[in-house]
Amino acid sequence: MNDLTDREAVRTQYAREEHLQTRSSVWRPAADGRDPSEIALAIVLASAPGDILEIGCGTGAFAARVAEARPGASLLATDLSPRFVELTAARGVEACIADATDLPCGDDSFDLVAAMWMLYHVPDLERTLAEVRRALRPGGRFLAVTNGDEHVADLRRAAGGGPVITQFSSQNGEEALRRHFDVVRREDVRSRAVFPDHAAAMAYLESSEEGITWDLPFFDGPREYLGETTVFVAS
Numbered sequence: 001m002n003d004l005t006d007r008e009a010v011r012t013q014y015a016r017e018e019h020l021q022t023r024s025s026v027w028r029p030a031a032d033g034r035d036p037s038e039i040a041l042a043i044v045l046a047s048a049p050g051d052i053l054e055i056g057c058g059t060g061a062f063a064a065r066v067a068e069a070r071p072g073a074s075l076l077a078t079d080l081s082p083r084f085v086e087l088t089a090a091r092g093v094e095a096c097i098a099d100a101t102d103l104p105c106g107d108d109s110f111d112l113v114a115a116m117w118m119l120y121h122v123p124d125l126e127r128t129l130a131e132v133r134r135a136l137r138p139g140g141r142f143l144a145v146t147n148g149d150e151h152v153a154d155l156r157r158a159a160g161g162g163p164v165i166t167q168f169s170s171q172n173g174e175e176a177l178r179r180h181f182d183v184v185r186r187e188d189v190r191s192r193a194v195f196p197d198h199a200a201a202m203a204y205l206e207s208s209e210e211g212i213t214w215d216l217p218f219f220d221g222p223r224e225y226l227g228e229t230t231v232f233v234a235s
Ligand SMILES: C[S@@+](CC[C@H](N)C(=O)[O-])C[C@H]1O[C@@H](n2cnc3c(N)ncnc32)[C@H](O)[C@@H]1O
Pocket: 010, 014, 020, 024, 055, 056, 057, 058, 059, 062, 078, 079, 080, 081, 084, 098, 099, 100, 101, 115, 116, 117, 118, 121, 122, 123
């Protein structure tokens, strides 16, 4: 299993937004038109209005879309990175620095908690899931989005690497959620990473700071690789 939980590496990776933006910018919907972020947004908007918490909010892009679609919603976005909290607040979303393993709220505080592409980073997954359960009111919903072992694995293999295997993935996330929640639903999506050229694919690989010397054979023109992403809803 790849260790994406090292606290210092996480702080360095997300001290600034450029790496995350490099990776986020390549994603396009699956061939059938489905998009994980759109599916997640639809789930939030289909929920009854109430108190919403996002953990590991990144630059606040998703929280801002929720706020725009649900003006007046009670929404709190949190992240470990001071820079990301600053960027999220600049979008007009209430935001604070918080570790997902120790949520700054009382029991039964939220109707929906969202964790988008972040549970593979937390140092103690069981404690984080217990914290989410504690923070949710009875009947509340937990939205968790993550990637699978085959996420851009063909690109990584072509460049001399291997798949990224994590503690919370399309493969093992459902089992982890079932240890804390009664009902778990899932939707699996094969999004497409579209690279305009070889340099863009190299920039994507190098943005993850894994200490690998990538060796991607040169190619001319655009190229696509498949992602593997799952949207989980637990209650
Ligand atoms: C891959 S980024 C995803 C960001 C955002 N959710 C998105 O989808 O663009 C992972 C995020 O989780 C945050 N993070 C990592 N470990 C965390 C922790 N223990 N508590 C809170 N946030 C954490 C990082 O700072 C980063 O913003």
